[in-house]
Amino acid sequence: MNATPSATNAAPRWHGPGADRIPIRERMRKITWRWMLWSYLYPPRGQRIMPTISGVLMIAVSLGIGSAAYNTSNNILFITLSLLLACLIGSGVMSALNLAKVSWRVTSSPPYRVGQTGAVSIELRNAKRLLPTYGLWFDLRTKADPEGHRLVQRQRLDPEGEPVQLDWAWTPTQRGHEVIELAGVGSLFPFGFLKKVLACELRTEVLVWPAAVEYQNLGVIAPSRRQSGHTVSKLGQNGDLLALRKYASGDSHRLIHWKASARLRQLMVRQFSSEQQEGYSIRVDTSADLWPRPEQFELLCSFVATLASDLFASGRLGTVAIDLDPPAPVRSVRDLEAFFDRLAQLEPRPSTGRPSQAPFASASTSVASGSGAAGGGPLTLSFSPDGARGVAAFVNGQKAATA
Structure with missing residues (x-):
């Protein structure tokens, strides 16, 4: 069956930094340089900025070059160290800006049936006025599959543009109530040295139908007909003659009653009562x-x-x-x-x-x-x-x- 089971008509709510529509003037009053610096040094609860493998190597190389520059007093080494540190700091700042004013929501497309692939989608929108958003990733998991699946945004999300949809082809493994959870959202943009992760416990419940089995x-159990006399008064191609009516465009020529048509001087077709199975x-x-x-x-x-x-x-x-x-x-x-x-x-x-x-x-x-x-x-x-x-x-x- 491909029809959708009964569900609530309410659309899922938007989540993320751009979900709350705060007026621009109010937002600018709250943002100060001290607040921005403090938010980068001590991110709010649920937000983390962590180095990747390449970021750890970059930090190790920066420490080595810094030690050599201090011991040799070489200006070229100091310039190289400053460039490496600028790349690390810029990566963290750009990762934070990449997630700013971005909101998302999880939408399900029932019905879901065990063993059959269904669609789970994440809709993204960007409320920034100038900067686009790139390279976000979303960790989805279910109760039956705690490891889950990672969806990666591979197309540009324009500022104040149309929402972008990411689809996950999910195959349920057990029937009953299933919970689809968005466990985390992150960004590696632009250099991949640092990643910013937002903890997100967004859940949606769906109902999974039993699997289709061979039997x-x-x-x-065969399509047999009832005994004689068991007919229903609805139109069909078989059964007893029910009535005659005027010919309409699309009627089969086999249903034309030629004698009645010649007598009435207009095409008449036969209507039969269908025999019920x-x-x-x-x-x-x-x-x-x-x-x-x-x-x-x-x-x-x-x-x-x-x-x-x-x-x-x-x-x-x-x-x-x-x-x-x-x-x-x-x-x-x-x-x-x-x-x-x-x-x-x-x-x-x-x-x-x-x-x-x-x-x-x-x-x-x-x-x-x-x-x-x-x-x-x-x-x-x-x-x-x-x-x-x-x-x-x-x-x-x-x-x-x-x-």
Whole structure:
């Protein structure tokens, strides 16, 4: 399914030095040379300026040249030392200016499904009037992947220009609630001798649907037609003749009723009632007595989601229910997504200490009482363990598919 699950419409908030829109006059009153020098010597909490490997080598070379210049009193060595120190200081100042008045936010693009690649984006904007921004990097991580991934800004961010978007192709590894965290933001611009790092604990929560799995259909779950007389009064290409209407542009010529057209002296086409296929009602029992193994329960969630998606695509999914909840009809993609959201958060029901009843027993009873396929109602699709690792699906007591 490619539709987006239900989510809040509120756009994520901007973060960073440029997130707060302070008037220019107020900002200039707060900025003094003493404040700027003190902020470089003692950065605010959460901000660090650290030397890189090349920066450490540069500092070592500067110490060596400084020692030699002091011992020899050579002006060329003193000029060289001053140039090296200016590069180090300039690198730190430019790194700080590179991050000034820059803001960012993390946006997610659901749906996310285990094993399928989704997009997580970082939007950047630069509120500076003159200086562009280059070479920022962002550390993203998730609860399942603490090491995370680093996104690097490789294009110029113009001052007061259009926002720039950085995309991360993220593949979830587990279903349920997942937290995407922006752990840090840094800049190596311009020389890479020093790096300025801003601590940023920006988090966004997303819901990950179960994975799509392969299963074996034993032939019971098939697109079969109802018995004669079971038709619905909606237009289609098959079924009983419902009515005649005037020909409209785009109608198939095969549907033209030539006799009626000759009699009425205008083209008339036939409308048929479409024969409805058998529908299925999915019921899931999450008892911990029935599903004692966590990996088998995960396979159950993936199997149910895959089977529900296939049945919905073929127009044969009627209702879904979990445990003792009343059956919920699935009439649209939004209903199916709501069911996927519940599967993403599904946990085994606490154990009662008694053996769980076979999940297809109630369905077998309904067939015996005449409310199954013979009675025109939906077929009940239920699930139970199949051996130590597998999961089997049953249609009114008959084994229909395995995963």
